[in-house]
Amino acid sequence: MGRSKSELLHGTLELLVLRVVESEPMNGYAIGRRIEDLTEDAASPLSIDEGSLYPALYRMERRGWLVSSWGTSENNRRAKFYRITRSGRKRLASERANWTSFAETVAKILESA
């Protein structure tokens, strides 16, 4: 893995997945790419590890945050699409709030030290 990457904090992957499928259903590959693309310009772009992405998707489906169905991708190939559910949205909202407050807390500690 050539580029320098940030390690994902535990549990953050799910938050990111929910965020990118929030607006439209996406297939697994596109989800990974989108997360990477969104952070391309950041100081430390993220790289999504397939070994964690797919198990995460299956786990999230099992928990009822995502549903999947087979459809056609933009290049006319059969692909499995993931769509966010209502409980997925709830989860996203609460995780997002958690994350923000966590980040603020950490930032505060760092500044005060």
Next chain:
Amino acid sequence: MHPLSRFRHWLRAKLDPADVASEIDEELRYHLEMRARDYRARGLGDIEAARAAEQRFGNLRAVRHECRRLSSIAPSYQGDNSMHLWLRDFRYALRSLAKSPGLAFVVLATLALGVGANTAIFSVIEGVLLRPLPYHEPDRLVMLWENDRLRGTTQERFSGPDFFDVRERAEVFEEMAHFYTPPATLTSPSGEPMRVNVALVSGNFFGILGNAPSEGRSFYPEEDEPGGNRVAVLSHELWTSRFGGDRGVLGRTIFIDGVSTEVIGVMGREFRFPSNADLWIPSRVTPTSTQRGNHGFAVVARLKPNANLEVTNANLEIIAGALEAEYTDDNQGRGMWAQTLYEASVGSVRTPLLVLLGAVVLVLLIACVNVANLLFARSLSRQQETAIRTAMGAGRAALLRQNLTEGLVLSLAGGALGAFVAYFGLGALLALVPSDLPRVGNVGLNGAVLVFALGISMATGLVFGLLPSLQISSHHLIASLREGVRAGERSGKRRAREILVPVEIALAVVLVIGAGLLMTSFWKILQVDPGFTPTNVVSVDITLPASRYEQDRADWPKWNAVRQFQDVLVETLASSPGVESAALGMNGPLNAGWTSRFTIEGRPPVPPGEQDEVRIRVVSPNYCRTLGIPILRGRPLESRDTRADAPPVILVNEAFARRYFVDEEPLGAHLTQWGMTREIVGIVQDVKFQGLEADVPPAIYPTFSQAPFSGFSLLVRTREEPEAAYARIREVVATLDSELALSSFTTLEAQLAASVAGPRFTMTLFGLFAGIALALAALGIYGVMSYSVSQRRHEIGVRMSLGAGRRSVMRLVLAEGFRLAILGVGLGIVGAALMTRTLESLLFGVERLDPMTFGSVAVLAVTVALAATYVPALRATRVDPIAALRHD
């Protein structure tokens, strides 16, 4: 995702793992191809791009495996793990049942029978006993009765004046109503004349019960006063059968015994009180319109909200005491008492119905024991599996839960089948039910009954779900694993199973003894000589309406029109072809009839209040000949007694002669009754007119010509089939009076059969349940002994190789069965001795501890047990010692 679609996903993964795996592969392949495409876009060659994509993905196999694992485990329900566990247990239960379909079939059939029989009987109990009476606040409704200490009667109807006095004086009643139900002839422009039961009621009758007509209106107060309009409310039954359910009947005029009456209302279908009423008409009884000595009124009353039966009876006692003092002639010795309307309606059938419920519950218990036994046997053969699961960390709780789930799956499936059995069983049951069973129209498989079926199914599931679990506790895990395939029974478990067999036999013995006692009773009832010969006699009821047949009380007994019609009717019929003999009776020979006071001439005078009452049975001269009632002494009534100037004569029965003429000659003595002194000219044999089970009270037989009655039964001894005889009677009556209503066409044999319908019903069902119980017990013994033999193959093999002959092997097995049977029969006899107490009131001519019945049932049960043991014993003798020994 919706739980259901989540479940569907998971189910699909379960049902078709290959499909799910290929989907995972396809998804991951897509990912790799897309990645490779990106690489190609950056200038890599096809092969390098593919390789780079795979490299970037990392451990493809591990990811694929993880994805498969995630989609194959059941959906997780956060915070609710038990659902998931339950589903797993359910799945496991289905799988293990599917592995032994024979066992599952036997268990389900047994349960379906047990639950079905219970549900059918319970539906009768629910409709007849448990359902509240269909009136407003039925708990506050009571029936009032009088009794007579001097004559020893306990339940007599009220006299009119007594009714009005109690109504005025009692403090416990909100309101009281009276009624009586004489037969009458209904004629209307549409259709044939018809005999109906008219409930003549006080105007407040419907108000007290709290029921209003479903069509039209109830009575206005002035309609219950002398001179008011004659109006009638129809029963739903009469309305639909006679008037086709037409609302246009309201306001129409019908004729009751020739009196024009306006129809003003129709009661709802539910309302049947009194149960035989076809229509209700205000009786217009006033405090002075009837005699205090004439007890003809049934009384229903509504208690004040704070009153109860005890207070009511105390109140009635005081009033009855006061009336006794005020009216010494009529009321001496008279008491009054109340019983709830519920008790009055269904009190007489409660015992037999509850006894049947008890019997069918015992059947279900036996079914449960059988099923538990079967599951026990299986759990033993599964003992290794259990041991392995325990060793793998399945806790006691998990195993218990598994057993329970299996029990519930079986019992609920059995219960569902049982509901079908109940549906068909109930049809057969209702065909058997005696026609006089009250409220039988309520009986059906309704919600309450199905809840009951569900409840007993769950209960049985718990019972035999838990029974095998008891064994887990006494389970020595290591020993089981070490014992390997030949997981033989050790003494502890064997004892547990062997206790179930005697218990089962004992329950069956209790039932069979009960059935035996009931059958003996029924047989004894049928052996009773009714006192007449019922074969080939048909009976029809006729009432002559007062409008066309003069019957003024003041003129009695000179009712010429009535007498003339009756004489001509009997003469014409007697000379018709096919008729052997014809006669009239105030009642048929199986109807208890009325009573009246009487005095014997030449005896010391008795004050009117203390005179004895005797059964009055008014008959025509040919009565005894037609019914085959022997004249023991003297002469029968003859046609010369019907002449206008004939001296009054009377016949008495044996019971009368025994009671009142101990040392004197009855023939030629005179007795006075209904204001006429009559000479006793003959003594007839006792007829069981109060039913075959009851003693015959003293009775007297005056003739119609000397004691006319407008309502009577026509009795015809015929040489034809009943239907032909009915047609002939119709034809003859129509030539005499075409507007006369005929009703209750029946044969005396049918009447006799109907009079024992109650005991027959109880006996048949009880016998059926006892038969099922015995069969189930035999099946249970067979199962246990077969299993025992198969477990002891090795031992038997050893014995045989040591020289034991087939006979001694057979004896070994039979002896074990015999031991269990004797133990069970002993327990059963003790149980029956205790339980038959509940049967006592249903028995006739047999003691509840009848040694014959107990003895023969004991022999029968042991025989059946040995027969059930015989097949396994035979199998034991066919054990090949070599094979049995090598098998280990």
